[in-house]
Amino acid sequence: MQAQFNSIMQTQFESIRNLFGVQPGDYLVSLTDTPHEVLENPGASGSILFLTENKRCIMKTVQKKEKALLTELFQEYYNNLVQNPKTLLPKYFDCYPCKNRKITLSVMNNIFPTSIQLHQKFDLKGSTYKRKVSKKETSKKSPTYKDLDFMKKHPEGIFLENKTYDTLFETMEKDCKLLESFKIIDYSLLLGVYFVRSDSTALDRNDANDFPSGATLAWTKNGDRLALYMGIIDILQKYDAKKKMEHCLKSVITDGKAVSVQNP
Incomplete structure (x- = not known):
């Protein structure tokens, strides 16, 4: 069965990607290139994390209440990104509920560099x-x-x-x-x-x-x-x-x- 994902706030998340210079073509490659690497999640949330093939983005499963909270805080969150460009908050590039499966994927920036091995x-x-x-x-x-x-x-x-x-x-x-x-x-x-x-x-x-x-x-x-x-x-x-x-x-x-x- 194919999974179909649609953005919950396409225009708003596109504004975030533009704010941080994420090019549409590069973003599309991040999402569609396979395989994605499954990452170990050190937290207790039970979420599944994927590292995209180009290692620029992290994809993470989110619960229904987490998706609702992201929607609730979005405007203030976006204002903080604009006014505080050095923010340490995750840069959410989009959030995709799956139409035919009970799963939602958030996409955010990868904090860690890919060209050096952290100690x-x-x-x-x-x-x-x-x-x-x-x-x-x-x-x-x-x-x-x-x-x-x-x-x-x-x-x-x-x-x-x-x-x-x-x-x-x-x-x-x-x-x-x-x-x-x-x-x-x-x-x-x-x-x-x-x-x-x-x-x-x-x-x-x-x-x-x-x-x-x-x-x-x-x-x-x-x-x-x-x-x-x-x-x-x-x-x-x-x-x-x-x-x-x-x-x-x-x-x-x-x-x-x-x-x-x-x-x-």
């Missing part, structure tokens, strides 16, 4: 309860670590130039205020870390332009140079009655401030 990946929520990578995940070729793993691997943190830090903080603040206004929770900061070789020309010039698009240059306390790739993911979950109950139950087991489910 570390982290899914960070700012919490510590059960935020350690599983043995199963560590056995993978490219595992996605969590908050406690980040604290272990980077105990002194990661350092940014003052101007870079201020810009990044301002961007995150705007993004999070938008999510808070819609009572959205349980999102993560997806962080990719690339350790710059000591013989790299970018090391001397401190130039992010020498790396694939989207790099933020940083360093460790030991002076190791880093190129960071980051974005906020999983933004389609509201703080509803189910999440309130989850927070209450987890707060009985551990400190309520340590769990990821929080009232926005």
Whole structure:
């Protein structure tokens, strides 16, 4: 049986693609070239993720309530993209319900570069309860670590130039205020870390332009140079009655401030 997908807001999503310079022909190739690579989903949502053949886009299955939330927040979300071009929010290029199957696919940008191999990946929520990578995940070729793993691997943190830090903080603040206004929770900061070789020309010039698009240059306390790739993911979950109950139950087991489910 062939699956037929139609955009829920064709004109609006086309505006987003135009905003970020996505050419119609390139976008069509992203969607239609096969095979798509199935990605491991480190989250608990149960969604299926696909990486397009050209590796420029991520396709992800979304639930009915997530599709409804995307529609609800779209105008404010779009305004944020226009006013805050350095936004870390996912860039949704379209959302396609399937006519003859109970499935909806969202299409968004791939945060990570395709021309270099990242050395570390982290899914960070700012919490510590059960935020350690599983043995199963560590056995993978490219595992996605969590908050406690980040604290272990980077105990002194990661350092940014003052101007870079201020810009990044301002961007995150705007993004999070938008999510808070819609009572959205349980999102993560997806962080990719690339350790710059000591013989790299970018090391001397401190130039992010020498790396694939989207790099933020940083360093460790030991002076190791880093190129960071980051974005906020999983933004389609509201703080509803189910999440309130989850927070209450987890707060009985551990400190309520340590769990990821929080009232926005």
